[in-house]
Amino acid sequence: xxxxxxxxxxxxxxxxxxxxxxxxxxxxxxxxxxxxxxxxxxxxxxxxxxxxxxxxxxxxxxxxxxxxxxxxxxxxxxxxxxxxxxxxxxxxxxxxxxxxxxxxxxxxxxxxxxxxxxxxxxxxxxxxxxxxxxxxxxxxxxxxxxxxxxxxxxxxxxxxxxxxxxxxxxxxxxxxxxxxxxxxxxxxxxxxxxxxxxxxxxxxxxxxxxxxxxxxxxxxxxxxxxxxxxxxxxxxxxxxxxxxxxxxxxxxxxxxxxxxxxxxxxxxxxxxxxxxxxxxxxxxxxxxxxxxxxxxxxxxxxxxxxxxxxxxxxxxxxxxxxxxxxxxxxxxxxxxxxxxxxxxxxxxxxxxxxxxxxxxxxxxxxxxxxxxxxxxxxxxxxxxxxxxxxxxxxxxxxxxxxxxxxxxxxxxxxxxxxxxxxxxxxxxxxxxxxxxxxxxxxxxxxxxxxxxxxxxxxxxxxxxxxxxxxxxxxxxxxxxxxx
Amino acid sequence: xxxxxxxxxxxxxxxxxxxxxxxxxxxxxxxxxxxxxxxxxxxxxxxxxxxxxxxxxxxxxxxxxxxxxxxxxxxxxxxxxxxxxxxxxxxxxxxxxxxxxxxxxxxxxxxxxxxxxxxxxxxxxxxxxxxxxxxxxxxxxxxxxxxxxxxxxxxxxxxxxxxxxxxxxxxxxxxxxxxxxxxxxxxxxxxxxxxxxxxxxxxxxxxxxxxxxxxxxxxxxxxxxxxxxxxxxxxxxxxxxxxxxxxxxxxxxxxxxxxxxxxxxxxxxxxxxxxxxxxxxxxxxxxxxxxxxxxxxxxxxxxxxxxxxxxxxxxxxxxxxxxxxxxxxxxxxxxxxxxxxxxxxxxxxxxxxxxxxxxxxxxxxxxxxxxxxxxxxxxxxxxxxxxxxxxxxxxxxxxxxxxxxxxxxxxxxxxxxxxxxxxxxxxxxxxxxxxxxxxxxxxxxxxxxxxxxxxxxxxxxxxxxxxxxxxxxxxxxxxxxxx
Numbered sequence: 007x008x009x010x011x012x013x014x015x016x017x018x019x020x021x022x023x024x025x026x027x028x029x030x031x032x033x034x035x036x037x038x039x040x041x042x043x044x045x046x047x048x049x050x051x052x053x054x055x056x057x058x059x060x061x062x063x064x065x066x067x068x069x070x071x072x073x074x075x076x077x078x079x080x081x082x083x084x085x086x087x088x089x090x091x092x093x094x095x096x097x098x099x100x101x102x103x104x105x106x107x108x109x110x111x112x113x114x115x116x117x118x119x120x121x122x123x124x125x126x127x128x129x130x131x132x133x134x135x136x137x138x139x140x141x142x143x144x145x146x147x148x149x150x151x152x153x154x155x156x157x158x159x160x161x162x163x164x165x166x167x168x169x170x171x172x173x174x175x176x177x178x179x180x181x182x183x184x185x186x187x188x189x190x191x192x193x194x195x196x197x198x199x200x201x202x203x204x205x206x207x208x209x210x211x212x213x214x215x216x217x218x219x220x221x222x223x224x225x226x227x228x229x230x231x232x233x234x235x236x237x238x239x240x241x242x243x244x245x246x247x248x249x250x251x252x253x254x255x256x257x258x259x260x261x262x263x264x265x266x267x268x269x270x271x272x273x274x275x276x277x278x279x280x281x282x283x284x285x286x287x288x289x290x291x292x293x294x295x296x297x298x299x300x301x302x303x304x305x306x307x308x309x310x311x312x313x314x315x316x317x318x319x320x321x322x323x324x325x326x327x328x329x330x331x332x333x334x335x336x337x338x339x340x341x342x343x344x345x346x347x348x349x350x351x352x353x354x355x356x357x358x359x360x361x362x363x364x365x366x367x368x369x370x371x372x373x374x375x376x377x378x379x380x381x382x383x384x385x386x387x388x389x390x391x392x393x394x395x396x397x398x399x400x401x402x403x404x405x406x407x408x409x410x411x412x413x414x415x416x417x418x419x420x421x422x423x424x425x426x427x428x429x430x431x432x433x434x435x436x437x438x439x440x441x442x443x444x445x446x447x448x449x450x451x452x453x454x455x456x457x458x459x460x461x462x463x464x465x466x467x468x469x470x471x472x473x474x475x476x477x478x479x480x481x482x483x484x485x486x487x488x489x
Numbered sequence: 490x491x492x493x494x495x496x497x498x499x500x501x502x503x504x505x506x507x508x509x510x511x512x513x514x515x516x517x518x519x520x521x522x523x524x525x526x527x528x529x530x531x532x533x534x535x536x537x538x539x540x541x542x543x544x545x546x547x548x549x550x551x552x553x554x555x556x557x558x559x560x561x562x563x564x565x566x567x568x569x570x571x572x573x574x575x576x577x578x579x580x581x582x583x584x585x586x587x588x589x590x591x592x593x594x595x596x597x598x599x600x601x602x603x604x605x606x607x608x609x610x611x612x613x614x615x616x617x618x619x620x621x622x623x624x625x626x627x628x629x630x631x632x633x634x635x636x637x638x639x640x641x642x643x644x645x646x647x648x649x650x651x652x653x654x655x656x657x658x659x660x661x662x663x664x665x666x667x668x669x670x671x672x673x674x675x676x677x678x679x680x681x682x683x684x685x686x687x688x689x690x691x692x693x694x695x696x697x698x699x700x701x702x703x704x705x706x707x708x709x710x711x712x713x714x715x716x717x718x719x720x721x722x723x724x725x726x727x728x729x730x731x732x733x734x735x736x737x738x739x740x741x742x743x744x745x746x747x748x749x750x751x752x753x754x755x756x757x758x759x760x761x762x763x764x765x766x767x768x769x770x771x772x773x774x775x776x777x778x779x780x781x782x783x784x785x786x787x788x789x790x791x792x793x794x795x796x797x798x799x800x801x802x803x804x805x806x807x808x809x810x811x812x813x814x815x816x817x818x819x820x821x822x823x824x825x826x827x828x829x830x831x832x833x834x835x836x837x838x839x840x841x842x843x844x845x846x847x848x849x850x851x852x853x854x855x856x857x858x859x860x861x862x863x864x865x866x867x868x869x870x871x872x873x874x875x876x877x878x879x880x881x882x883x884x885x886x887x888x889x890x891x892x893x894x895x896x897x898x899x900x901x902x903x904x905x906x907x908x909x910x911x912x913x914x915x916x917x918x919x920x921x922x923x924x925x926x927x928x929x930x931x932x933x934x935x936x937x938x939x940x941x942x943x944x945x946x947x948x949x950x951x952x953x954x955x956x957x958x959x960x961x962x963x964x965x966x967x968x969x970x971x972x
Contacts, residue, residue: 230783242739249732256725300713
């Protein structure tokens with residue numbers, strides 16, 4: 007059995023594998039600030055070339071967020087599409103105990119060694135872990151058991167605003183893929199691995215009312231609020247436009263042609279129902295603030311929407327639609343009162359999540375038509391991302407290979423038939439008609455949304471270290487290939 | 490005629506008068522940041538003691554913005570109340586060519602010498618100019634022709650959030666005042682002096698929806714937006730609460746009991762109509778963006794509210810009510826898309842301006858009752874300021890003394906029967922039943938809302954220098970005293 011040779015190679019080259027992760031983390035790539043993106047994309051492209059991709063390229067679609075393409079043809083029977091992103095969140099205002107782009111190897115109890123830095127956990131560590139595994143297979147075996155297509159984006163943090171364009175450039179190549187498989191870092195601190203079969207659709211957009219577009223109100227900048235007696239207000243315009251979108255409690259979209267999206271619920275078959283029930287039983291009577299991804303006991307929800315209780319909370323979280331206001335901004339947005347402004351623009355950031363067969367573009371058209379009908383033609387809709395929902399059959403080969411490999415490694419799999427998140431990793435495979443499994447694999451890190459983000463290199467017995475995680479990738483690939 | 494002696498004293502002591510202004514500007518006092526307020530208040534108190542106030546005190550009303558009280562009893566027949574503020578705007582992000590708290594004496598063409606710094610124009614320069622004038626009178630004459638009460642606030646920039654409390658502490662003393670007179674810096678670069686007879690009422694408040702107050706939605710902090718399927722949104726709650734306040738075009742308050750405030754217009758008598766017409770004629774066909782205080786040609790309004798044109802623009806500006814959204818904030822408020830949040834709170838800052846005999850407190854009660862009735866009991870109203878409108882008869886002694894003095898100095902007076910601004914300087918004299926004239930005097934400076942704020946020390950022939958401005962204060966005081 008030659009896999010031991012690969013595993014030995016991993017052990018012998020672990021230091022250089024760590025260095026490769028550090029190299030990526032040390033290259034800042036903050037999409038929000040368009041900082042270091044091209045440099046980081048080029049670095050990722052080099053890493054793809056190093057593992058043997060015959061084709062590599064930066065993919066420019068006329069914006070500041072180049073994608074990275076790679077194609078590694080091994081002459082194998084199966085071809086997978088690997089998704090990841092190289093952009094990272096901003097560093098933020100929280101205090102870092104190490105340089106955010108230093109990628110230092112430090113001890114962080116209970117872990118003897120972690121790589122510390124922005125992007126270490128999301129997603130440069132897991133991305134390079136995968137490349138390291140491929141590199142060791144290539145070094146020992148000469149070739150991979152599958153062909154791999156890479157299409158890596160640089161704007162995930164912004165809502166994957168250009169992924170459909172990136173995919174369009176390679177649409178003929180993407181047809182080669184039989185599955186989207188991008189294993190990585192989906193364990194919690196107890197070592198449990200989330201295996202996620204489905205994602206809601208996600209539409210992420212900004213609505214802006216402005217004097218510039220409206221032709222009324224101040225143009226190009228704010229004026230003094232005292233002039234409001236004679237000057238129209240884009241901020242009020244945005245408020246009243248938003249108010250036409252939902253029921254007064256803000257829970258249901260009332261846009262004509264879209265109401266049913268907020269009424270309908272996915273028909274859950276027996277197999278999926280069983281998965282749901284297993285999840286519900288697993289969580290039992292736990293406080294939902296401790297188990298629902300996205301909630302936190304430190305900012306608890308005490309009364310849930312519509313008085314939801316018990317098992318219904320998880321079910322609605324997974325299957326109900328939502329239309330959320332993620333941000334509002336107009337005029338002075340700091341704390342306290344500052345200046346008397348009549349702002350020339352007002353912006354709301356919204357995200358809609360739903361499971362519907364209506365295409366995300368169609369939903370956007372209906373939203374636009376509604377605003378036009380209501381007299382708000384001037385309100386600009388800027389779409390950050392519009393992705394359909396998608397779900398993979400648990401019997402699909404990628405899922406079975408993952409579950410089999412997890413079982414061999416002894417880490418418990420927690421299967422989620424659906425989650426409330428969404429993005430290109432669901433939309434693209436659905437459009438291609440192929441199964442998809444993103445993350446749903448070994449690897450642990452944390453603090454990706456705050457300071458001291460880390461990715462574990464040396465585990466604590468509950469979560470694996472880097473070498474074991476890379477071995478897992480190797481086995482998964484062979485299991486998927488059926489070799 | 491002894492005034493020449495006083496004028497000579499001003500000329501001989503001009504350097505020390507400049508130093509006194511610099512001393513105030515060099516003490517930062519940013520109310521928004523609660524920076525240096527007590528230190529600056531204490532400095533102002535010392536300056537009041539130096540000009541001979543028998544009583545001086547910091548006035549503490551349980552917040553971070555101490556007032557400064559002073560009483561200078563000259564045994565005179567008349568007593569005036571002098572209003573000013575010692576707090577300044579934040580320095581802002583614009584580039585300063587000199588240190589913002591350096592108070593340097595620099596040349597700024599066409600002015601040979603200006604004092605440069607935050608607060609130099611608004612309002613430390615004009616405040617100290619007045620004190621300098623008093624000091625020279627005292628030095629030469631031994632006593633002032635009037636008694637002066639000082640009640641100076643440290644939160645004007647925040648909407649004068651504690652002035653009614655400050656006034657309440659000295660309510661018996663304030664009854665001694667026969668007029669509010671606080672001359673200062675109301676010239677434009679051409680030397681024209683705005684003399685303002687009336688101010689709209691001003692209610693400045695914040696509406697906040699929050700999970701903490703509501704008991705629904707996240708409490709104490711935001712959660713991930715994906716949880717919106719099961720978690721209520723304070724941001725939507727704020728939107729729908731705001732939408733109940735006004736007509737869909739955002740121009741009229743539709744709160745029961747307050748509609749008439751937005752329908753009624755002040756009955757303008759013949760004398761006031763004549764003043765209005767003089768203003769309208771003065772401005773002629775000029776672009777309103779160049780003449781309406783608060784508008785700017787750099788951020789122009791091209792279509793005015795309801796299609797207003799011509800002379801009606803100025804009239805509505807002066808007499809129509811308004812309800813303005815000065816700021817909206819919820820979640821991430823920077824540019825672009827950042828993180829998927831379900832914010833735990835959302836805030837709108839509003840300012841209402843109107844001419845109505847309904848008391849500002851009564852308007853607030855009706856607003857509160859409306860929100861309660863509509864089911865928004867949890868939405869917090871934080872009042873930054875609530876001030877009634879007020880207007881002074883042009884025949885009042887303070888106005889006549891000012892116009893007479895201006896005439897003597899040869900600067901043209903532009904009389905505004907009303908302006909759209911408001912605050913304690915209108916509310917307090919109205920409550921006391923005394924006439925009021927704030928600013929409406931010599932003095933020139935600019936850039937109070939941006940970088941390189943300045944106050945002119947040496948004029949250009951069109952606007953006076955500091956010595957002439959101080960002389961004006963002296964003459965005004967004697968003219969008012971009728972001596």
